[in-house]
Amino acid sequence: MRAEIIAVGSELLLGQITNTNATFISARLAEIGIDVYYHTVVGDNPDRLKKAIGIAEKRADLIVFSGGLGPTKDDLTKETIAEMLGTHLKMNNEALVSIEDYFLRTGRMMTENNKKQALVLADSVVLKNRNGMAPGMALEKSGVSYILLPGPPHELEPMFEREAIPYLLGALGNKEVIVSRVLKFFGIGEAELEHRVQGILQKQSNPTIAPLASQDAVILRITAKALSTDEAEKLIAPVEKEIRDLVGEFIFGINNDTLSSKAADLLKKAQLTIAAAESLTAGQFMSELAGESGISSSLKGGVVVYNDDMKVEQLGVSRSLLKEYGVVSSECAEALARSAKLKFGSDIGVGLTGAAGPDPHDGKPVGTVWIGIALQDGDVKTFKLDLSGTRNTNRRRASQYALYYLIKELKKRIVENKILD
Secondary structure: OEEEEEEEEHHOOOOOOOOHHHHHHHHHHHOOOOEEEEEEEEEEOOOHHHHHHHHHHHHOOEEEEOOOOOOOOOOOOHHHOOOOHHOEEEEHHHHHHHHHHHHHOOOOOOOOHHHHHHEEEEOOEEEEOOOOOEEEEEEEEEOOOEEEEOOOOHHHHHHHHHHHHHHHHHHOOOEEEEEEEEEEOOOHHHHHHHHOOOOHOOOOOOOEEEEEEOOOOOOEEEEEEEOOOOOOOOOHHHHHHHHHHHHHHHHHEEEOOOHHHHHHHHHHHOOEEEEEEOOOOOHHHHHHHHHHOOHOOEEEEEEOOOHHHHHHHOOOOOHHHHHHHHOOOOOHHHHHHHHHHHOOOOOOOEEEEEOOOOOOOOHHHHHHOEEEEEOOOOEEEEEEOOOOOOOHHHHHHHHHHHHHHHHHHHHHHHHOOOOOO
């Protein structure tokens, strides 16, 4: 089956939002053996959308649409497709009740145009929207399958996983189940990771392995097809072990783990508390941790000490130390970590200092960062980074690396102390 993805929305053409939906859909279609040959983006214009559909119908067996299912006048995807296919729209009562219930729950007034979202293509299979209002649709006509999805990713992604993929597998006559396991890496680039596991990638068949880079991690998705979930997981296990044997030192989590969620989870399981003293990151490290539920049992507090005087006055860092070694130094990062641990009475202290840019700082090149982690046993580890991004990219990456090094130290001590199996 050959597929084309048509994203509808003038905001995509204006650069106001990024078309992440096409990336997501392509990856998931590839996993079930459907090749995506074209991505098309078209504005909220019915004539141009008709032309795009006409072209797609000549070169694809499956056309997946995202966007244009909302309540406003410029949301014309299903109306345009209905006209082209010679069909009509009808009210879907289940979707209408769901929309009405939403407005009752939230205490908002429902306007007449909201009912438009409950209209679906006649004879289509309705794809339930569990995270929004407009349902999706799937139908087949003259040898071409059409799938219509809402634009917001938080609605599209779960709908595609739970509704569209089972529909497509049924259309393909595929009774197999598909199971994926995502390994998440940090501290290694996508190219280097692919190079190190090249031998595994070259011999893949089932499971398949898909590398992917994101803003916060490098990802390997291992996907297996089998007649049952247990069988698929048995296929995945030896491949995952082989990958871990090669590059396991860079794996920080799996599936939905993030650096902050993994660090928070390990802190809670180990029953350890943490505090931070941040210079160049100005609270970003603490903000990342604070975004995780239940972290209040572990995160005791922190302080932003952006200039030398505050490092001395708020944390008691020795002025002579700053003069001798400089602010951007291993010694300063260690002092910040120790001081944060002492000031807040925590088990662990983290210190971050560096030259974010755009100009050198304290005689150190832009991107020079030092991270200190003061541990429960009194040991302090320091880590140097040489980053090469913009000012705010360097600050964000410094926070991420601090979380990554924290995870590694926590895992090491958890294993040593047999806190976890």
